[in-house]
Amino acid sequence: MYDLVSAALGAQQLTQAAQLIKQWQQKTPQDPWLKLAIGQYWEAKEEFEKAQVTYTRLLQSTANPKVMLNAREGVRRVRDRLAQRREHELLAAKQQPGATTAAVLALEPVTGDRREAAAQGLARVMQIDAYTARTRLPSKSWRLLRVGPAGELQYFCEQLQAVGTPARWATTDQVKGLSTFRVQAIQALEPQLTVVCQNQAGQQGTIQLAWDDITQWVVGQLPIYESVVDLDARGKLKRKDATQDFSEIIDWHLHQRGCVLRFCDRTYKYRDSVSLPPGAVPSSPLIASATWKAMRAYFEDCIAPAPITDFNGFGESALELIELLPPFETHIDLARSLPSAWDVGFHLYSSLRFFAAAPNPT
Numbered sequence: 001m002y003d004l005v006s007a008a009l010g011a012q013q014l015t016q017a018a019q020l021i022k023q024w025q026q027k028t029p030q031d032p033w034l035k036l037a038i039g040q041y042w043e044a045k046e047e048f049e050k051a052q053v054t055y056t057r058l059l060q061s062t063a064n065p066k067v068m069l070n071a072r073e074g075v076r077r078v079r080d081r082l083a084q085r086r087e088h089e090l091l092a093a094k095q096q097p098g099a100t101t102a103a104v105l106a107l108e109p110v111t112g113d114r115r116e117a118a119a120q121g122l123a124r125v126m127q128i129d130a131y132t133a134r135t136r137l138p139s140k141s142w143r144l145l146r147v148g149p150a151g152e153l154q155y156f157c158e159q160l161q162a163v164g165t166p167a168r169w170a171t172t173d174q175v176k177g178l179s180t181f182r183v184q185a186i187q188a189l190e191p192q193l194t195v196v197c198q199n200q201a202g203q204q205g206t207i208q209l210a211w212d213d214i215t216q217w218v219v220g221q222l223p224i225y226e227s228v229v230d231l232d233a234r235g236k237l238k239r240k241d242a243t244q245d246f247s248e249i250i251d252w253h254l255h256q257r258g259c260v261l262r263f264c265d266r267t268y269k270y271r272d273s274v275s276l277p278p279g280a281v282p283s284s285p286l287i288a289s290a291t292w293k294a295m296r297a298y299f300e301d302c303i304a305p306a307p308i309t310d311f312n313g314f315g316e317s318a319l320e321l322i323e324l325l326p327p328f329e330t331h332i333d334l335a336r337s338l339p340s341a342w343d344v345g346f347h348l349y350s351s352l353r354f355f356a357a358a359p360n361p362t
Contacts, residue, residue: 005037009044017041032062039074048085052078090155099151101171102326106314106352107145108166109138121163125156137165141313142349147324168356172328175351179259180331181207185273195261196272200329207261209254211302216253216357218350219296220311221246222342224334247334250296250307251350255358260350265292267333277301308353315345322348 001024008017021041024034039054055074062068093099110118115137123133126145136145146153150171157169181197184204188194192208199205224245250263270288276295300307322341330343 002033002037006040009040012044014041014044017044032058032064032067035062036067036070036074039071043074043078043081046081048078048082052082090152093151093155094149096151096154098171098173099149101150101173103148103150103153103169103171104144104321104325104348104352105146105148105153105157105167105169107136107138107143107160108168109140109142110166111139114164115139117163118165121160121165125159125163125165138313138317141310142168142352144314144318144321144345144348147321168352170352170355172326174355175348176328178351178354180347181259181261182331182333183261183263183268185269186276187272187274189274189278196269197261200331209257212304213254213256214252214303215255216305216308216353217299217303218251218253218308218311218353220249220309220315220346220349222249222332222334222340222346225336225340248292248296249332249346250299252303253350253354253357255354260354262331264332264334265289268292311346311349314349315342318345318348 001020005017005020005024008014008020017037018041021034021037024031024037028034035054035058039051039058042048042051042054052075055071055078058071059068059075062071107122119130119134119137122128122137123130126133128136136143145167146156150169153169157167160167179200181199184196184198186193187196187206192210195207195209196204197207224247248265252261252263254261265288268288270291276291277298280294319341322344325344325348327339328344328347330347332343332347334340334343336343
């Protein structure tokens, strides 16, 4: 039967080969020569991933020397063809319009039974070993995996999604183009929410919306650095920057309007805002943190989806890679003496989350 299948495959008669394989499976489904023929059938159809899996499993399950030799040769052929196809597709991706624009590639967390398959997919697509893939695949929060040209990262993202490894990509131009308004105060709750904010040019205006317009919201904490004096290893005084506090940022995503409203506990004008929740006794400016916490709790009662609060995990994975990106406006004003990668990381993360939840996500 193996000779008949081989002859059909050699003559490119794939339908006849499939019929012969089906008959063979009904008679002796465990025959190693049958499994070899199945691998060769997938190879002839240029479904190289299926062929590779079939050959690999056959090598693990048979002791027949001739079958093993043929299976090893099949694995080598398939790997060569996959490498050629990858090289061709990557070259085509790099030649697309806008392919050289800076971009980012992020992984979404994977848990439970899906994790092993997702890690295997990551290893195969990114050509890394299985152990490295498992360590890079996040389980709790998004992870920034790579920074590079848009054409290449779009190709990797599509390949990862095809093998069941959830990934997202976006260009820095898309991030720059996302309208982000810095909220100064909530002026009114009725008949609609009236929010006082500044646009990218620093111009002040108002936006009216309903709670249902908020399709998603992201909460993150950014470190506040201050210069402190400390002793070095030799007991001498030295000055260094250390984290003294954290600032909380809240982003409202308004997908129907294609924009983000950004709140910051350090710049929000509490005295100019209505009391939240309504009727609450205004807090003293000295205890603005209590007012902010009450306001956030009120948001949780009014906004249908729960807040996304896993930014810190993404931020930690992004710090080194962010330095490779071209600069862009973060729309975060914490009066820092030097730019902070954490600010860039939050704006990037919120933007990726926005694009992922858009009607036509990247």
